[in-house]
Amino acid sequence: MLQMHRNAQQSSVVAFFRRLGYHYRPGDHMPVPLNPGKYREPSIFQPRDFLGYMKKTGHLKDDEKAPEAVILSYQKSLFDFVVKHHPVRFHTGYFKDHLAYLEETGGRVAIVGRFGIGAPAAAAMLEELIAWGVSSFVSIGTAGGLIKGLNPGAVVLCTGALRDEGVSYHYLPGGGAALPDETLSDALRAAFDSAGVPYRPGITWTTDSLYRETQLELDSVIELGAITVEMESSALFAVARYRETPIAACFTISDSLAELEWKPEFLSKDTNAGLEKLYMAAVDALRAQQ
Numbered sequence: 001m002l003q004m005h006r007n008a009q010q011s012s013v014v015a016f017f018r019r020l021g022y023h024y025r026p027g028d029h030m031p032v033p034l035n036p037g038k039y040r041e042p043s044i045f046q047p048r049d050f051l052g053y054m055k056k057t058g059h060l061k062d063d064e065k066a067p068e069a070v071i072l073s074y075q076k077s078l079f080d081f082v083v084k085h086h087p088v089r090f091h092t093g094y095f096k097d098h099l100a101y102l103e104e105t106g107g108r109v110a111i112v113g114r115f116g117i118g119a120p121a122a123a124a125m126l127e128e129l130i131a132w133g134v135s136s137f138v139s140i141g142t143a144g145g146l147i148k149g150l151n152p153g154a155v156v157l158c159t160g161a162l163r164d165e166g167v168s169y170h171y172l173p174g175g176g177a178a179l180p181d182e183t184l185s186d187a188l189r190a191a192f193d194s195a196g197v198p199y200r201p202g203i204t205w206t207t208d209s210l211y212r213e214t215q216l217e218l219d220s221v222i223e224l225g226a227i228t229v230e231m232e233s234s235a236l237f238a239v240a241r242y243r244e245t246p247i248a249a250c251f252t253i254s255d256s257l258a259e260l261e262w263k264p265e266f267l268s269k270d271t272n273a274g275l276e277k278l279y280m281a282a283v284d285a286l287r288a289q290q
Contacts, residue, residue, distance in 0.1 A: 153270030
């Protein structure tokens with residue numbers, strides 16, 4: 001009886017994919033997204049609908065305006081450092097505890113953090129901030145080094161992201177890489193140069209599975225030009241392109257897989273110093289765009 005049920009399920013799956021034009025057989029890889037026709041369809045509900053609900057329920061007030069620009073951060077240590085050592089004002093509504101207006105910019109730039117890591121969390125936050133009215137973004141955080149010579153605390157300016165996560169494929173059709181905004185990336189370059197911060201431009205590999213990175217994958221992404229690995233960039237670039245909003249990204253090296261052995265340095269002084277350099281450059285780059 002159980003086998004009959006399984007056979008019926010497989011038949012239903014095969015029929016579904018045939019309707020989509022796929023010659024699917026049990027055991028084949030399922031495409032992402034399941035229905036590529038979605039790119040021609042509008043979303044049933046939008047981030048602005050959710051924010052409207054937040055306003056209706058009193059969790060997002062009209063008198064707290066969105067900042068013009070946001071720095072997205074993922075390391076709690078960096079967020080805590082900023083709010084401790086820089087004058088900030090926290091948002092008091094829906095983004096409470098996650099968004100701090102930077103007083104040194106007159107509140108025009110804010111830092112957002114403590115919302116989690118990975119593509120889904122970052123993409124959802126980006127969507128809501130865009131819908132709220134934020135007009136430009138810089139994503140800063142740690143990344144693993146894939147090649148020798150990228151030591152802890154080294155700074156990398158992201159020039160593209162290999163799409164090995166699931167979120168980006170719900171925004172853009174299949175493709176090898178997602179790209180940051182060129183103008184905003186140039187502003188980051190200028191900020192690093194002005195501060196005398198050495199940096200290396202390069203492609204990153206964005207993956208959902210930090211505990212399933214294999215030598216086979218490393219060899220292939222390095223061949224494609226990747227020098228770092230992290231979990232957010234390609235999704236962020238895809239969302240930003242879909243929403244026609246500029247975003248750039250930069251990283252500091254926190255660990256290494258260059259010798260096919262994991263070497264963590266997340267808590268080192270060099271890594272923390274690298275994060276602080278990213279923050280200062282992001283502030284300068286976003287201010288220059290206003």
